[in-house]
Amino acid sequence: MTIAQHLATIDRLCFEEFPREHGAPAGSYGGPGGPGFHVVELERSAGSAGGRHGEGEEAEQFEAHREALAERLTDRWGEPAWMSLDGVFLRAQLGDERIPEPWASLGSHMRNAEVWQVNGTSRWVALGVSRLGEGLEFRLLAVITEIDPP
Template identity: 85%
Template sequence: MTIAQHLATIDRLCSEDFPPEHGASFGGSYGGPGGPGFHVVELERSSGSSGGRHSEREEAEQFEAHREALAQRLTDRWGEPAWMSLDGVFLRAQQGDERIPEPWASLGSHMRNAQVWQPGGGRWVALGVSRLGEGQEFRLLAVVTEIDPP
């Protein structure tokens, strides 16, 4: 997909109603593509690890570059994003002392950080590169939610 197609997808999600219930999963591990108060969409997916560490690093860099190119277009629209570390969100959710709302709790389990904008209308847009673990696919995800980041 192109950046223009990604922007059109994000625009569509910004104007759509949120699903009343959690949807079907992305391969069982990512949680639903949406739920009460949020949409999650996979914009791009890698083919998985293709061998040694060098190619894996290159693939990670490629996905970060794709995220940055899309983020620049969103920044042109909505201003500078906030950077949000999801490592702390993941740790807080694991400790169990605090209830982290979806979609943030699930994102923290497979996304290290996200760029977050608040375009208006009470919604947030987050963009990040997701990966479940070593040797797993990279995914460029966009999130549209009315749920404030933790």
């Protein structure tokens, strides 16, 4: 997909109704969502088939795609907040604080995200690169939510 297609997907989800149940498809895009949020996979790598060869290059490629898309979102909504999700993950694991979805789940596989508030709405857009574990694929994810970041 192109940046223009990614932007169109994000734009549509910014105004689409949220799923009523967790794990439900995000509108017409098929990604997981839940009450108050959509999560959409914009790109996915092929994974590294059991080795580390090329993982650094692949990570750089996904970060470059994220940066290019982030530039366009910044042009629309201004400078994003940079959010470390490591702390969110730790706070959720300690159990001292209830971290709401989608933020709690994102912290388990995304190190950080850029976050914008969508002008004229109560919605937020978070953009980041997800990876569930070593040797697994990278995913460029966009999250559209009405749930304030923790």
